Amino acid sequence: MATVRDSMPSFDLYQPADLDAALALAGRLGPAGWLLAGGCDSLERFKDRHKTPKAVIDLGGVAELAGIRADGDDLVIGPMTTLTDVARHPLVRERFGLLARAAGEVAAPQIRNQGTLGGNIAQDTRCWYYRAGWTCYRAGGNLCYADTPQGRNREHAILGASRCVAVSPSDTAPALVALEARLVIRSAAGRREVAAEDFFVGPDRDITRLTILKPGEVLGEIRLPPAWAGAPWAFEKVRDRPVWDFALVNMAAVLRTTGDRLDKARVVLGAVAARPWRLAAIEAAVAGRPRAEAAALAGRLAVAEARPLSHNGYKVTLAQNLVFRAIAGKEAA
Numbered sequence: 001m002a003t004v005r006d007s008m009p010s011f012d013l014y015q016p017a018d019l020d021a022a023l024a025l026a027g028r029l030g031p032a033g034w035l036l037a038g039g040c041d042s043l044e045r046f047k048d049r050h051k052t053p054k055a056v057i058d059l060g061g062v063a064e065l066a067g068i069r070a071d072g073d074d075l076v077i078g079p080m081t082t083l084t085d086v087a088r089h090p091l092v093r094e095r096f097g098l099l100a101r102a103a104g105e106v107a108a109p110q111i112r113n114q115g116t117l118g119g120n121i122a123q124d125t126r127c128w129y130y131r132a133g134w135t136c137y138r139a140g141g142n143l144c145y146a147d148t149p150q151g152r153n154r155e156h157a158i159l160g161a162s163r164c165v166a167v168s169p170s171d172t173a174p175a176l177v178a179l180e181a182r183l184v185i186r187s188a189a190g191r192r193e194v195a196a197e198d199f200f201v202g203p204d205r206d207i208t209r210l211t212i213l214k215p216g217e218v219l220g221e222i223r224l225p226p227a228w229a230g231a232p233w234a235f236e237k238v239r240d241r242p243v244w245d246f247a248l249v250n251m252a253a254v255l256r257t258t259g260d261r262l263d264k265a266r267v268v269l270g271a272v273a274a275r276p277w278r279l280a281a282i283e284a285a286v287a288g289r290p291r292a293e294a295a296a297l298a299g300r301l302a303v304a305e306a307r308p309l310s311h312n313g314y315k316v317t318l319a320q321n322l323v324f325r326a327i328a329g330k331e332a333a
């Protein structure tokens with residue numbers, strides 16, 4: 001299948017000036033309307049003819065969707081806030097340093113200046129077969145090209161695969177899951193709020209998308225509750241090069257400790273499955289233990305259920321080491 005990058009295919013462009021207008025448009029256009037945030041992911045796909053929407057709804061003029069504010073004890077981030085603003089904002093840095101770090105680790109400064117937090121968590125997978133337009137399972141076909149003996153699957157999933165072995169590429173998604181963020185989803189029909197953990201879906205649930213967002217729905221707010229405000233955290237992203245590169249594995253954790261004892265932790269891995277992979281069993285196993293003992297246990301047990309592919313067995317060891325270091329406090333801020 002040819003990839004054409006010479007020009008942008010035409011589409012109808014809508015530029016709503018407020019949220020009500022955006023929701024009405026999204027509802028009216030349904031699957032024919034593509035929501036555009038910073039465009040870092042979207043425009044590339046349009047130019048590649050991988051996605052050819054008839055209509056694009058540019059959210060850039062919707063002031064209600066941008067900015068960072070305190071609302072009671074919650075910190076509320078508009079999905080149209082750029083990754084740079086998330087990484088630099090004093091309230092985010094002070095209360096949720098984990099998210100500031102994760103946002104600051106995305107790609108390169110140019111992409112962080114243009115790309116938004118909402119776009120970062122709603123972006124699609126980077127599996128190159130799929131992005132190049134191969135008719136694999138995720139694209140409606142009947143084969144996974146990555147999960148074959150000859151498949152190029154070094155970057156693919158070690159957990160949660162069901163026909164498709166693509167991974168969630170977002171650096172901020174694991175941080176939001178660790179911080180127990182809540183996501184407000186808006187539509188012309190109303191509003192619903194879900195835990196970040198329930199926002200992301202794996203191929204066992206729906207192989208055609210990575211989030212629960214349906215046509216006509218707009219991510220409206222990212223709310224950070226006070227539960228983990230100010231808690232020690234750890235974030236590590238391992239990539240091939242320290243520029244412009246997606247994670248091979250990333251790890252986000254928040255911890256509560258008393259002296260040398262680990263009281264409670266939330267540990268989430270990215271780029272190992274199609275959704276951020278929370279290590280709930282490990283969290284339960286380590287709670288209340290001396291930190292060194294907890295770290296050894298967590299490192300040993302992490303991703304025990306992994307099923308690596310032909311070229312990504314290294315991710316198992318990598319994930320185990322990242323989890324060990326997070327619990328041991330070697331990367332905690």
Ligand SMILES: Cc1cc2nc3c(=O)[nH]c(=O)nc-3n(C[C@H](O)[C@H](O)[C@H](O)COP(=O)(O)OP(=O)(O)OC[C@H]3O[C@@H](n4cnc5c(N)ncnc54)[C@H](O)[C@@H]3O)c2cc1C
Nearest residue numbers: 037038039040041042107115116119120122170171219245
């Ligand atoms: C060279 C390169 C390197 C990259 N490296 C990394 C990396 O290391 N780590 C990483 O995490 N990402 C990386 N990315 C991806 C990049 O961060 C994301 O593409 C970017 O954050 C997307 O944000 P955006 O605002 O540009 O979204 P867009 O491209 O505009 O949108 C992305 C998707 O989100 C949907 N969307 C956006 N906003 C909303 C909303 N409010 N409601 C509902 N749906 C919405 C869009 O419809 C679209 O499907 C890289 C991208 C490039 C091009």
Ligand code: SF4
Nearest residue numbers: 127136144164165166
């Ligand atoms: S990993 Fe998923 S997206 Fe990639 S080729 Fe296989 S089915 Fe398609």
